[in-house]
Amino acid sequence: MKHHFTSRLNNPRLIIVFLGWAMDYRPFEALCADGYDVMVVWDYRTVDLEAELTDGYEEIVIVAWSFGVPAAALFIAGNPSLPVTSRIAVNGTQHPVDNTRGIPEEIFTATLENLSADSLPRFYRRVAGSGASYRSFMNCKPQRDIEELREELAIIASRKPAVIDWDTAYAGRNDLIIPPDNQLAAWHDEASRIIEVPTSHLPDFSLIISDVVTDKALVAERFGKAMESYDNNAQVQHEVVRRLVEMWNPAADMHPDVIEIGCGTGFSTRSYLERITPASLELWDMVISPSLPESAVKVECDAEARLFHTPGCSADIIFTSSTVQWFNSLPAFFRNVSGILRPGGLLVMSTYGPDNFRELHAVLGTESGYPSKEDIAAMLPPSLKVEAMSDGKIVMTFNDTAEMLRHIRSTGVNALSRTVSAASTRSLMRDYPRNAAGKVELTYDPIYFIIKKI
Numbered sequence: 001m002k003h004h005f006t007s008r009l010n011n012p013r014l015i016i017v018f019l020g021w022a023m024d025y026r027p028f029e030a031l032c033a034d035g036y037d038v039m040v041v042w043d044y045r046t047v048d049l050e051a052e053l054t055d056g057y058e059e060i061v062i063v064a065w066s067f068g069v070p071a072a073a074l075f076i077a078g079n080p081s082l083p084v085t086s087r088i089a090v091n092g093t094q095h096p097v098d099n100t101r102g103i104p105e106e107i108f109t110a111t112l113e114n115l116s117a118d119s120l121p122r123f124y125r126r127v128a129g130s131g132a133s134y135r136s137f138m139n140c141k142p143q144r145d146i147e148e149l150r151e152e153l154a155i156i157a158s159r160k161p162a163v164i165d166w167d168t169a170y171a172g173r174n175d176l177i178i179p180p181d182n183q184l185a186a187w188h189d190e191a192s193r194i195i196e197v198p199t200s201h202l203p204d205f206s207l208i209i210s211d212v213v214t215d216k217a218l219v220a221e222r223f224g225k226a227m228e229s230y231d232n233n234a235q236v237q238h239e240v241v242r243r244l245v246e247m248w249n250p251a252a253d254m255h256p257d258v259i260e261i262g263c264g265t266g267f268s269t270r271s272y273l274e275r276i277t278p279a280s281l282e283l284w285d286m287v288i289s290p291s292l293p294e295s296a297v298k299v300e301c302d303a304e305a306r307l308f309h310t311p312g313c314s315a316d317i318i319f320t321s322s323t324v325q326w327f328n329s330l331p332a333f334f335r336n337v338s339g340i341l342r343p344g345g346l347l348v349m350s351t352y353g354p355d356n357f358r359e360l361h362a363v364l365g366t367e368s369g370y371p372s373k374e375d376i377a378a379m380l381p382p383s384l385k386v387e388a389m390s391d392g393k394i395v396m397t398f399n400d401t402a403e404m405l406r407h408i409r410s411t412g413v414n415a416l417s418r419t420v421s422a423a424s425t426r427s428l429m430r431d432y433p434r435n436a437a438g439k440v441e442l443t444y445d446p447i448y449f450i451i452k453k454i
Contacts, residue, residue: 129200
């Protein structure tokens with residue numbers, strides 16, 4: 001494979017974008033993401049990448065497009081020690097030449113046999129979809145050799161695919177390269193989430209990355225600023241902790257080794273310490289509060305990434321409340337938890353479901369993107385079993401929209417974007433619904449799990 005960094009600022013996290021066939025870096029030169037270095041790769045005559053290119057990164061996110069999907073699958077399968085969290089496929093499948101799950105054989109053969117300097121622009125036109133998109137693409141078109149492309153296609157067709165699990169698969173309804181129905185069929189059992197989008201084969205990577213990748217530096221910044229105001233405004237998060245501990249209901253004579261992920265100001269820690277005396281206690285968070293128990297080992301870290309870098313670490317209990325919704329990949333989190341929990345150990349976890357902040361999303365025309373409790377349960381590896389799960393919405397009431405927005409800032413849960421447009425703010429102030437009493441409401445959608453290592 002060839003590679004090119006479109007953004008390299010020595011961030012601790014890396015996004016690798018596996019481009020489609022007949023591409024190079026030129027149309028994607030401006031691609032960047034806050035908090036991440038970004039590298040694009042192409043030319044799948046081999047699927048090898050120099051090890052030093054990924055050395056030192058604490059987390060790697062894979063975004064793969066078109067024939068980049070099978071190349072990325074082979075790369076991930078061949079490099080199991082890399083700290084790969086989220087795996088995102090876009091308008092491609094792990095079965096590149098397949099009549100029902102990829103490009104039909106007849107179309108692929110015709111493309112290969114008729115490939116020429118004259119046919120390649122027609123291919124790019126079908127990739128782009130619209131005339132305007134095609135003209136923009138051709139202004140910075142790839143510079144690839146025809147014979148090299150012919151060789152690459154032949155190798156892709158002959159190579160045995162690797163089939164791995166993916167977090168999210170995007171399928172373009174207007175894709176003229178890989179039939180949308182074939183994409184949906186391919187991902188039925190191979191992706192945790194399938195998202196149909198009204199697009200052509202050529203994706204807007206910036207939009208996709210902003211949709212599925214968390215700016216963790218921003219999360220740490222917002223929660224750090226809200227540390228002093230958090231406990232006075234986090235009524236919901238405190239109630240979620242109380243419900244989670246009640247659901248867990250640990251025995252008083254337990255002395256487990258405990259890791260807590262996302263300990264915050266220590267309210268959750270103090271809640272379960274009223275019931276148990278751990279043999280050992282590690283508290284992980286991106287910002288460490290001075291109010292945490294003195295006896296605990298405190299680790300300032302990105303917990304999602306740290307789970308990849310703890311050889312020999314083991315625990316009886318992993319406790320996490322109102323935290324994992326910020327992670328890039330729940331499936332990767334569960335795989336790592338399974339490796340750390342001892343047999344019979346428990347993951348005690350709360351997160352938030354698809355109706356979280358539904359009033360906000362209704363006004364802004366967006367979605368939370370959070371999975372349901374059933375979707376989360378389906379992400380678990382065979383070594384983890386749901387012992388109990390529950391949900392129950394909590395609705396907060398405020399005098400007006402401004403008070404509601406101040407509540408969100410005071411708890412740090414506004415870590416969704418570094419910039420909020422003036423138009424969005426005006427829309428919220430103007431259109432946010434009021435109840436019969438003239439108040440405004442904000443819905444939280446907490447979900448709870450007790451998960452056992454078997």
